[in-house]
Amino acid sequence: MSVFQNKVSVLALSSALLIAALSPAQAASEVDFKTAYAAAEAANKEAGRLRDQWTTTQAALDAANKAADAGNFDQAVASAKEAEALARASILQATSEKDAWKALEIR
16 A cells, blocks of 8 residues: 555545534434435445545445444444545545656656
């Protein structure tokens, strides 16, 4: 894992924790879950289009679905938001590394 990937992973985790900390204290509903899940899925599809999907994103989406199926919408929303943060971090990685390899090329 490169230094950049480590930084992106830390950024993704920090973003997910920040989102979770800023979430309102009231209980999440099925509508909240569907909204969060749709945003996460859209970001993950964009990452796929860029050929940089992370397996951890899919794991978070699966956890969100599992929690929603159990009726635990607070956990489902948290997992969906984590998945979105991971997908966005993978998008950032893909776009920033698109041409970064040129700077590392031995001349």
